[in-house]
Amino acid sequence: MQKKTVRWHKRLGAYLLAAGLVDEETLSRALEIQRNQKPPKTKIGRVLIEMGMTDDVNIAKTLASQLNIDFVNLKNLKIPKEVLNAIPASIVTSSMIIPISKKDKKLTVAMANPLEQYVIDDLRFITQLNVGIAVAPESEVFAAIEKHYINNVDDKLVDERDIDAFLEIIEDEIGADEDEDIQDLIGLTEQAPVVKFTNHIIANAIKYKASDIHIEPRYSDTMIRYRIDGIMREILQASKKSHFSVVARIKIISNMDISIRRKPQDGRSRIKFGNKEFDLRMSSIPTSYGEKVTIRILDPDGANLKIDDLGFPERDLETFKDLVHRPQGIILVTGPTGSGKSTTLYACLNELNTPEVNIITVEDPVEYDVAGVNQVQINPKAGITFASGLRSILRQDPDIVMVGEIRDKETATIAFQASQTGHLVFSTLHTNDAPSAVIRLVDMGIEPYIISSGLSCVMGQRLVRKLCPVCKAQDPKSEELVQRYNSYLPVETNPVFWVSKGCDNCHSIGYKGRVGVFEVLKMSRTIQETLSSRATMTDLRRVAESEGFHMLAYDGLQKAIKGITSHKELVRNVSIQNLDDLLLAIHQNTDA
Numbered sequence: 315m316q317k318k319t320v321r322w323h324k325r326l327g328a329y330l331l332a333a334g335l336v337d338e339e340t341l342s343r344a345l346e347i348q349r350n351q352k353p354p355k356t357k358i359g360r361v362l363i364e365m366g367m368t369d370d371v372n373i374a375k376t377l378a379s380q381l382n383i384d385f386v387n388l389k390n391l392k393i394p395k396e397v398l399n400a401i402p403a404s405i406v407t408s409s410m411i412i413p414i415s416k417k418d419k420k421l422t423v424a425m426a427n428p429l430e431q432y433v434i435d436d437l438r439f440i441t442q443l444n445v446g447i448a449v450a451p452e453s454e455v456f457a458a459i460e461k462h463y464i465n466n467v468d469d470k471l472v473d474e475r476d477i478d479a480f481l482e483i484i485e486d487e488i489g490a491d492e493d494e495d496i497q498d499l500i501g502l503t504e505q506a507p508v509v510k511f512t513n514h515i516i517a518n519a520i521k522y523k524a525s526d527i528h529i530e531p532r533y534s535d536t537m538i539r540y541r542i543d544g545i546m547r548e549i550l551q552a553s554k555k556s557h558f559s560v561v562a563r564i565k566i567i568s569n570m571d572i573s574i575r576r577k578p579q580d581g582r583s584r585i586k587f588g589n590k591e592f593d594l595r596m597s598s599i600p601t602s603y604g605e606k607v608t609i610r611i612l613d614p615d616g617a618n619l620k621i622d623d624l625g626f627p628e629r630d631l632e633t634f635k636d637l638v639h640r641p642q643g644i645i646l647v648t649g650p651t652g653s654g655k656s657t658t659l660y661a662c663l664n665e666l667n668t669p670e671v672n673i674i675t676v677e678d679p680v681e682y683d684v685a686g687v688n689q690v691q692i693n694p695k696a697g698i699t700f701a702s703g704l705r706s707i708l709r710q711d712p713d714i715v716m717v718g719e720i721r722d723k724e725t726a727t728i729a730f731q732a733s734q735t736g737h738l739v740f741s742t743l744h745t746n747d748a749p750s751a752v753i754r755l756v757d758m759g760i761e762p763y764i765i766s767s768g769l770s771c772v773m774g775q776r777l778v779r780k781l782c783p784v785c786k787a788q789d790p791k792s793e794e795l796v797q798r799y800n801s802y803l804p805v806e807t808n809p810v811f812w813v814s815k816g817c818d819n820c821h822s823i824g825y826k827g828r829v830g831v832f833e834v835l836k837m838s839r840t841i842q843e844t845l846s847s848r849a850t851m852t853d854l855r856r857v858a859e860s861e862g863f864h865m866l867a868y869d870g871l872q873k874a875i876k877g878i879t880s881h882k883e884l885v886r887n888v889s890i891q892n893l894d895d896l897l898l899a900i901h902q903n904t905d906a
Contacts, residue, residue: 326377326429327358330368333376340367359427359452370426370451377428378449386414386424388454393462397421400441403463409433412450412458420444426452456589511556512563516594518549519611520587522821526611529564531557531604543779543828544652561598561605568596576600590614595679617682619661624654625829627869629862634773634834638662643770644733646720647742648751654777654830655742656681659716662740663687666714675716676703692718701725708732717741723759730760733768747866748774748835749855752845766842774833774866776887778879781812782820786877789813795881799871809875813882829878831870831888835863 327345330336336344344361356364359373378385397416401423406412411425411433421443425433428447438445450458515538519527524540536557538550552560565572568581581596595610621635637645645662647655660682663673667686678692678700690707692698698706701724704717708728719742720726733739745751751772755765789795789811796809803809814824835841835858844857855863870884 325358326373326427329380329429330359330362330373330376333380335368335372335376336362340365357427370453374426374449374451381428381449383428384448386448386450388412388414388424388450388458391458393458398462400443401437402440405437405440406459406463409437410452410455410459411437412455412462414448416443420446422446422448424448424450424455424458426450426455453589460588508556508559508563511552512560512567515550515560516585516609516611517587519609520592522549523613524611527607527609529557529560529607529609531601531606533603536560542823543825544777545779557604561607564596564607564609565598568594570596570598575605593682612681614682616657617660617684618664619657621661621665624658624661624832625873626832626834627864627872630832630834630864630869633836634771635665637770637836638665640738640770642733642736642738644729644739644741644768645770646751646772647740648745648748648772648774649742649776650744650746652777653775654828655775656718658773658775658830659740659742660684663714663716666738671713672711673714673716674707674710674712675718676700676707677716677718699725701728704728704732708737712737714738715740719743726755726758726760730764730768733770734764743772746774748772748833749851749858752835752854753851756845756848762845762848766837766845769837771837772835774835776831776866776870777828778831778870778873778883778887779825780827780829780878781814781880781883782817782824782826784819785815785817785824786812787815789881791881802868802871803875810877811874811881812877813880825883829873831866831873831884833864833866833869 327336327341331338331341340362344358344365344367347365348356348358348361359370362368362373363370375385377383391414393412393414397413400413400416400421401411409425409430410427411423413421413423415422421437421441423434423437423445425447426449428449434445434447515527515529519540522540522542524542525544526541528537528539528541528546530537530539531554535554536552537548538552539546540549541547562572564570565579565581568583570579570581578597578599580598583594583596585592585594591614593612593614595612597608597610598605600606621631621638626634637643647658649655663675663684667673667684669686672688673686674688674690676690676692676698680689680691683689688707688710690698690703692700692703700717700719700721704715704725705728707715715729715732715737717725717729717739720729729739729741743751743754745754749772751774752765752769755769756762790813792811795811796803814820816822816824820826838861840861841854841857844854849857859865866888867884870879870888873879874881874884
């Protein structure tokens with residue numbers, strides 16, 4: 315016979331008040347905020363947390379004490395698989411509970427709000443077990459469910475019920491002055507199947523850690539593709555009938571005009587998946603078979619990286635960090651689109667972001683919000699370009715300035731003037747490598763002596779995929795590759811190249827995650843003198859190499875023999891030309 319449910323009749327606020335965690339005035343204020351909200355209303359505990367009056371740990375401990383039930387810390391708790399399988403994933407995510415132990419006919423679950431007795435009643439009926447309760451902080455319950463039920467799933471798409479529980483559109487507004495036919499379309503896009511399918515696409519992309527979603531209309535169907543670790547992957551082939559409503563739904567949540575279908579549009583939105591918020595940048599463009607939509611997913615974790623996390627070789631890391639901490643000068647980051655330049659710039663800002671300095675950026679667009687940094691979005695229609703924005707922010711008494719990109723002579727000139735008047739300037743330039751960036755500045759019309767005095771260093775980079783640590787294996791061509799690059803490989807070890815195989819851990823791709831490949835060109839006195847004599851890029855590189863400069867391919871080869879990446883991946887990203895230049899340098903040094 316199952317144990318009867320113990321009923322607690324007070325509300326959460328009453329328990330917090332009785333325990334002295336909040337006073338009557340604070341509780342009344344929180345209830346007033348809740349009453350003024352539109353449905354669905356925020357729970358009172360969350361309102362108090364957002365007011366800064368308490369946190370989820372204190373709420374959980376108070377409930378445990380008041381209700382005489384166990385408080386449990388889920389952070390380091392290991393939960394056996396058979397316990398996790400005791401409750402269907404859809405019930406776990408929709409009810410916000412996590413099973414933590416099972417013995418005989420008793421199942422113990424942790425929940426943030428044990429006052430929701432109907433959840434326990436339903437659980438007893440579904441499992442036919444005697445269910446015990448423990449209380450845990452809300453954030454830990456979210457994190458445990460994400461770990462065990464959302465991120466730890468097979469290759470199938472996330473269950474629709476899981477998505478409804480975990481994915482929330484934060485910005486989902488539409489103007490009230492639309493035409494009737496537009497209102498009909500809005501009604502269609504608010505229907506459950508369309509909402510679920512759109513959420514399904516976004517949630518699945520987050521699960522796979524995709525950077526972009528491509529929704530592409532074709533003659534007879536719609537193809538959904540994700541960019542994962544820089545590579546496009548076909549994920550889902552959908553009915554052509556669903557394409558129009560999905561595109562309309564995306565336009566609504568990103569505040570685009572759904573009545574415009576023959577012009578490109580841009581929009582943005584914000585979603586909450588589990589306890590983590592993501593920014594989405596949407597772009598639509600008309601094609602032969604309908605509108606193609608691309609969604610860029612900006613993971614907030616990307617804004618928190620430090621320079622040490624980027625993957626610099628030890629020697630270059632020390633050099634680069636020393637230059638970053640200098641009070642003035644220009645530091646340029648070069649590389650093609652998608653090579654991680656913006657991430658590197660944000661890592662530099664994180665390194666320097668303290669209350670003692672004033673940091674201002676001008677970006678297109680502002681990718682991540684960084685606390686303590688003043689960020690300006692360029693807007694050509696309002697007259698804010700990189701050049702005008704940079705000129706304006708220099709009047710704001712900055713210590714450190716970040717310019718998203720140097721595109722023209724005007725921006726470059728102002729940046730160098732800023733570096734010579736006591737500012738530290740960070741920016742990017744689209745060139746193939748570090749030495750060619752210096753020559754590009756000369757081609758823009760910047761005098762060599764100005765470059766020599768203002769430029770601290772140029773850092774070139776690429777992103778390469780990391781081999782899956784579970785299934786990587788020795789490359790059959792390893793001996794041949796070692797012989798080819800012998801002069802640039804460590805002599806004290808037996809170098810080995812590696813390849814990817816593919817397994818369940820990496821979804822049969824063979825790679826998981828990405829890492830940077832770098833080259834750092836420090837502007838030494840010798841290089842400054844070489845530049846002032848209007849030397850060519852080849853001359854500049856030869857002088858730099860004589861002082862210890864290593865090309866991108868060198869760092870890539872070191873990562874390849876360490877099993878971090880493969881030679882094939884290195885060739886795909888660094889290019890054959892760079893590797894051939896490396897081999898040419900070997901022969902030239904030998905001949906000399």
